[in-house]
Amino acid sequence: MGKGARTRATILAAAAETACLAGFDGLNLQPLADKVGMTKSGLYAHFGSKEALQIATLEYAAELFQARVVAPAKTEGAGLPRLAGVFGRWLEWPANAALPGNCPFFAGVVEFDDAAGPVRERLVRLFRDFRAVVEQLVASAVRHGHLGAGTDPAQFAHELLALRYAHHWAQGFMHDPAADARTRAAFARLVGGRA
Amino acid sequence: MGKGARTRATILAAAAETACLAGFDGLNLQPLADKVGMTKSGLYAHFGSKEALQIATLEYAAELFQARVVAPAKTEGAGLPRLAGVFGRWLEWPANAALPGNCPFFAGVVEFDDAAGPVRERLVRLFRDFRAVVEQLVASAVRHGHLGAGTDPAQFAHELLALRYAHHWAQGFMHDPAADARTRAAFARLVGGRA
């Protein structure tokens, strides 16, 4: 790993932290350069444009998400245990990845929902891919008899995302101490209603 | 209604549209002034600061929300019909209020979740007030026997917001044509599971 790649990794780690706090639009060059001890232009040379920096940061966060949320499922029992594990890690993955603030993907949703462009497309694809993963987990849980045969994986995934979103709101924005308990109760009801 | 108040109303109507598309941080003075055919300083004189403009826009949107979502409930049957009516109008209120794009309050959640200040506090209070309204509607539905006696209004309100949030994501960001159907199905399951 050459020096350039090492510096790039340092930048992206700092960029991911910034994205959690200020969103992808808040990935301004000067403050980010100050954070890693570089000048703005020195940092800029690694990416060539702000948009490229945003996409690289998105990619970096996606790898982190994959490693912290999805990958550990391999060691869990197939079906519901795996689904519950992924959901639990999904709730707390920013903290587990040493990221401050909230999930950067949710920040991107608001920032890019009315702004077409490659960053938005990349983010949409990330969400679609993860939803597909969730749907497969749900289908597997159905096959194992952990969820009722009539369960629609797409509908279940939609409601699971709703819970994650509400948790983001209740904990990150409203600072509601009951956020965790509410989310867990809702998940239990979501699973229980299909058993 | 004097000329000043009329101009101010024109500005706020345009500001609400902008907030739906670009968020409250996107309420930049110059573009907004262009939109209403004024100069930046002429517009600025009505508010005194950008923060004051943001709060005024928030207030304006809140009044719109109250009128379009909550107020019509008075003519609906108490209990579940009223709850369902509010939820339905909650889903589509930006369109009903002739606002482009998505719900401005959800945009504010991301923009102000890590930025303390009066705008954030105002937004938190708006959410808290509306959640209290929802909880009262749920409690009323319980009293009318439309929902099971064991229903926790706070938990129900939390899950209802989750559905609204997921609808915002699926429709506004993912452009999922099934968003409406998924949200309606989830609402039916939420209500049905408590009956």
Add this chain to the structure above:
DNA sequence: GGGACAATAGCACGACCGGTCGGATCTAGA
């Protein structure tokens, strides 16, 4: 050790940001 090249610094540009100020214009009350 020197030469090639990646990596970074320094500097400047045009555009836009929120905000300020003096003065022109319009409105409303006496």
Add this chain to the structure above:
DNA sequence: TCTAGATCCGACCGGTCGTGCTATTGTCCC
């Protein structure tokens, strides 16, 4: 009709934004 105050404009401020350009430094291979 006259005037006081509300209203609005145009120019401008310091600052930050993303983006280029040229030097200079550092690194690594021969």
